Amino acid sequence: MAGTSADGIDAACVRIDGSGKSMRVRFLWHRHRSFSASLRRQLLSAMAPAEIRTEQVARLHADLGDAFAQAAWEAIRAAGVRERPSLIGLAGQTVCHLPAVGRSAGACRGRTVTLQLGEPARVAARTGLPTVAEFRQSDVAVGGQGAPLVPWTDWVLFRRDSVSRAIQNIGGIGNVTWLSAGGAADEVIAFDTGPGNMIIDALVAHATGGRRRMDRDGRRAARGRVLHDVLAAWLQHEFFEMEPPKSTGREVFGQAFVAAQLKRLGAASSCPGDWIATATAFTARSIARACRRFLPGIGSGSAAVRPGQRRKYCRGKTRLRAPTELIVCGGGAHNPVLMAMLSAELPGVVVRPVAALGIPARAKEAVSFAMLAAARVDGVPANLPRATGAARPAVLGQIVHP
């Protein structure tokens, strides 16, 4: 898979036994492979709302397909003969995501339009393995936003009878999945929380003249101070007011957002470290607010329960009293400043990286798409209509045979 950060490809190998809710997943291997500078340049130039030649879209579809094929090939070699994969899941690279109006920002009239590039037949031909792709279009075709698609996999991987968990992915965009203790799949709540690393990354790139793409280990944010007026203004963004299901993307919190905010940031402080600290706080605060506002189990004091104590999940308005955890995955889990801010914003909630559960933070999304590929082959619907807004459950993706 390749995320909204547009920085490269995450390939993961997993072993999957069983199917549907009984699926068991063992993480084996992960590698992040950065895009070449030239491919990344092409990719960013194609990302909506860019103007581009149709030919470039076609070329990028092929080039990304080859990059995915290479990543898949390396994963197969790394897995070795004993664990040779039998199936590939290909998330593709989103270059345009405009969710249906009334549900989300960056919207289009009445229906969702989304486009993922990375030609799957090239992956299948190169690896000789059946490749499942175009997961999002299957959900969009039945009226969904095509995102988020990981909630079902989160439910399979992380649901517990005695603990309520929020799985917070912090990639380019942030998205959360709420798994109440003992809850069923159709009780899962999931939506995009807003920016993940996207604004932080863009400000680092701006401040370093493009030499750096991310705030490694949160070092720049650690040296800065949060500009509270700017933060307060950003938190007024209409996206945060919308009710789930909702999804967003680079169209809303990408380059255009950052470009529009540079003047405000420059007026508030001349120190780029302050800008980056503010963007980091923006991500943490918007996540925490979204959790408090839209998740039943994360409210003030709602987690003041002793570990081990067990309560049945209650539908409706009743606050959940089971202990709550926020499991963080995606690149943001490697940013200690962001993690600390999140913890501070969510008193009483145990915030911990997904690595503590046996899956590297950066590998988690790729693991999810491997699971979605298996669900496709098993014929198991894997969208959650409550999360995507789809009219009905759908088996996601298309199988491309080599």
Add this chain to the structure above:
Amino acid sequence: MAGTSADGIDAACVRIDGSGKSMRVRFLWHRHRSFSASLRRQLLSAMAPAEIRTEQVARLHADLGDAFAQAAWEAIRAAGVRERPSLIGLAGQTVCHLPAVGRSAGACRGRTVTLQLGEPARVAARTGLPTVAEFRQSDVAVGGQGAPLVPWTDWVLFRRDSVSRAIQNIGGIGNVTWLSAGGAADEVIAFDTGPGNMIIDALVAHATGGRRRMDRDGRRAARGRVLHDVLAAWLQHEFFEMEPPKSTGREVFGQAFVAAQLKRLGAASSCPGDWIATATAFTARSIARACRRFLPGIGSGSAAVRPGQRRKYCRGKTRLRAPTELIVCGGGAHNPVLMAMLSAELPGVVVRPVAALGIPARAKEAVSFAMLAAARVDGVPANLPRATGAARPAVLGQIVHP
């Protein structure tokens, strides 16, 4: 399917029994549905080498998907309960086709890049039927040009032991399939011959200020005279010198070609009828030349054989002596001036429309893609490497389940 003319969708229903070379096909129903003016405008604005917003590509992918879904739905209703289809083949709308260098014009460095729009999951969701799509990418992924893909279906439909046949499609682009008497699939020769109706259509649109899109029944060409100097200059185009396999598209013989030739045409004649007659002759002459030059059985005198006489196909340089027919399909078969010019250019060859064989000329390509869908489900490779340049036979397309 939707052709390079970008005028609309051809939907066909067929009944298919058997598989592979034993496939039997019965034509049931065909309908051409024109694109709405607004969709056609969007489509033409997206066609390479256009500049466009990535978002427009994504939107067009969805809009075309809906248009295909609507056409498929009408076909299903028209078929009625007794012949309710079980499978859909979706050719998609090509918006960019840049074949690999060294084989074709409008080329790109070393590999083919092609893009078809019309989101198949929307068709599957709307119709409730499995939908096979992305046929071309399967061939491109194994090194082919992704075109032409109809030759295998031509071989299944039209091969005879006692007659050698060339199947000439005249859509926006012209392409020919050569079926020698008694020849095997791997003896088929097929390639794009150059322009079909594309230049004629563009000149009619230019001459009428966009009020007409085509020369219905060849009426304008019939009133004009061929400008032989212009015709001779056009026939110098490098595409005609290239050896098969070769394919071409709107990038080479589309709007840019026409725009570049308007001055030359205006200097030669002020009468648009003459321009259209010349374009019609260009199509006929380029097809006839391609047949004489690259097909073993259509040469001067090569068809001077009595009907009923049977010769075994001979590989290599030996001229084939079986009687030859040129079966014309596509919109061009409805242009009597074009048909007459073709007959005149190919003395001794019986030129006849495919309708004489039970398939309406405009339906033929759609019938071929229905057959390709069936071949996908049967697991039968349906590209001919000799025709597309692919490294190996490949099962074409991806199955999208509803």
